[in-house]
Amino acid sequence: MTVLDARALNRATLARQLLLDHADLPVLDAVAHLCGLQAQEPQEPYVGLWSRLRAFDPAGLSDLLTGRSVVRTHLMRRTVHLLTADDALAWRSRHDAMLRQRVLGTYRRELDGIDLDELAAAGRAVMADDEPRSMTELARALAERWPAPGPRALGEMLIAALVPMAQLPPRGLWRTKAGVRNMPLSSWLGREIDPPTQDGSDPVGQALARRYLAAFGPAASADLRAWCGLAGLPAAVAAIREELVTFRDERGRELLDLPGMPRPDPDTPAPVRFLPAFDNALLGYHDRGRIVDDAHRGLSVAGARVVLVDARVAATWSVEAGTVNVTPLRRFSSAERTAVAEQGEELASFLSDSESRRVRVAAAPG
Template sequence: MGTLNLNQLNRALIERQMLRERATGSALATIEHLVGIQAQEPKSPYIGLWSRVRDFRPQELEDLLTGRQAVRILLMRGTIHLVSARDALGLRPHTQLKLDRELRSGPFATRLRGLDLDEVAEAGRKILEDTPQGTADAGRQLGQRWPGHEHTVLGNVLRNKLPLVQLPPRGLWHRSGRAVCTTAESWLGESPRATPKTELVLRYLGAFGPAAVMDAQQWSGLTKLGEVFEALRPRLLTFRDEAGRELFDLPDAPRPDQDTPLPVRLLPEFDNVLLAHADRRRVIADDRLGVVIGGKPTVLVDGYVAATWAVTKERTITVDHLAPLPRSRQKAVAQECDRLQDWLGRF
C-alpha cells in the first residue's frame, strides 16, 4: 500500500474526468462515464461537455434530451443531474432514502404532519402522468383534496417522493423553459430499478478515484458504503493519502505521474469534479471553496481552481484570478477563454 500525494490524486482525477485531453467519443458515452453531470443551471452541462469532448456541438445534447436518451432528474446529493436514461432508472432509487429524510427533517417537515405522504405522492403521480406540469402547479390541484396545506409544500412532496424528470424544452441550448415534470416511468417507459451498489462504487472510482469511503458517500449522498468497499476489496488496489486515509482504486485505472502537464480548463457552475470528494483539496484549496458554494464557474490551471469566469451581456468572457499567476499561465487562461467565446459565438 503506497502513499499518493495531492498532485498524484489531482492528475488521476483530471485524467478520468477527461480534462487533460478532450475525449473523442459521444456526449452520451461521456455522460455515462462521468455518472452524470451536475445540472442545476440548465446550460451548465453544455459547458461541461465542451471542456471534455472534442468537437462537441450543443445539438448533440439537445437531441439526447428530446430523444429521451438523457434526462434531467433529481439524483446525487438531492440535486438535479443530467444523466442517461439508463442511469436515471438505475440511480434514482438510491436517492430515495436521502429525500425521505429531507421530508421528515427539512424545512417543510412541520407543515407535513398528519399527511400520508405516500398517498399524496400517488395522487400527484396521476396528475403529472396525465398532464406534465410544475410540481407547484400539481400541488395546487392536490390542495383541493388536502385543503389547508400550501401548494408549494404539497409540490415538494412530489419532488421528493416521485422519480420526476424535467421535460424539454427545459435544459435545451437554444431555448429553455420552466421545469415541467412527469415521472420517469411515463417518460422512459420503464420503472426505476436500483443499480447494484457494487457497480455504483466501481463506476465512481472509474470517474473520481482513487477515493476513500467518505468521498464516495459525499458524492452520492448515500451512507454505509464501507460495507460495499469491503466486499469489493479483493478486486481493488488500496493506497493512503498524506493524511493517512485509506484510498481505493480500480487496478487498471490511470494514475498519471504527478508532473504530467495539464491544460487550462473552464468548468461550469457546480461541476462534479469540485463536489465529489469529502476532501476536495485534490482540485480546490479549502480557502477557495466559497467560489463553488457561490455557484461561480471556475478555471483550472495546472489541475487546480485558480480563477472564476463569467459571460457578460455582450457575450465576452471575463476572468477573476484568485491569486496572481505567471504571465505564461495568464496567457493560457486567456487563450482558453477565447476558444470558449468563439464556440459560444458559433452556436
C-alpha cells in the first residue's frame, strides 16, 4: 500500500481545501465543496473564502444569506456552520443524536429529569408563529413550565439540538454586527428537513463520507469523525469502501480517498495564505499535524487566526486599528517575510473600508 508522507498529505489538504491555487468557483459551489465553513465568528467565513477564491466579492456571500441559499445553523461538532441550504436540510437529521448528547454533556445536571421530546414540542409550539427570537427569549417563554434548568440550559438544548434553527440575517452579513435571532430551519428555507431513514441504511452517512473525502482526503476514519462529530459512521464507510482507494501514512494509519482526486507532488510550491479562526483546514482532522506543528497545536482550538508559509502554520495574525498584525512563530527568510507582507497588505485592503492598507510583521521569536 502506498505510503503518503507528511508533506504529501499537506499538499493534498491544501489542494482539496482550495488553498493551493485560488479557485474559479461561484461562492455557493465553494461553500458546498468545503462542506460548509465554521462560522460562530460571523465574519470569519469571508476571510476563509477570500483566501480560497479568485476575485471573491463578499457581497455575493451576503446575498446568498439573505436569499436563503446558504444558512447559518448548528451542525458539525455542535458548532455554528455556514452551509448551503440543500446540505443543511439533507444533513440535519443525521446529526440529531450527536447534538443532543453534546448539549447534555454540558448541561446534564440542569436538564436531569426533563423529557426532551416534550421540551422540543413546547419549543416548536412557541416558534410556530415564525417570529424570530433570541435564545433567551425562547427559553423565557418556557421557563414557567421548566423553571429549574435556567434559561441558558433550556436555550442551548432547544436552539442547538432539539429544534433545528437558522440564525437569520443581518447576523453574518458582511461588515455587519447583529445579535442572534432564530427561526425554525424549515420555516426560513421554505422546505422540510429530510427525514431519517427507517430501514437501517445510512445514505446520508455515506454521502457525508464521500463529501468529506472530496474536501479533506486522503483521511482516516478518525479524521472524518473529528470533523463531523458523529460516532456512527463506520458502517457508512464500510458500505462505500469498494468505491475508495487506500493509502497509509508514516505512522501506519489507513487513509481513505476517492479515486481520481488531486494528490499533488509533495514539492509543489505553496503560497502564503491567511486563514480565519477555526478554519476547516485546521479543525477538519483528528491529525492536525498536516499543517500545524505539535508545539502550536493549541492554536487550532483557541480560535487563533493563522498564516500558512510553505503550507504550514508559521504565524498568527490579528487586526487592530486597520492594521493587519502578523506575529511569526518561527524565523522567516527574506523572501518569506516579503511574501507574508504582500499577502497581508492584500488582506488589509480586503478588510478595510478605507484606502488605508497597513500590515506589520513582528520580529521572529528568539
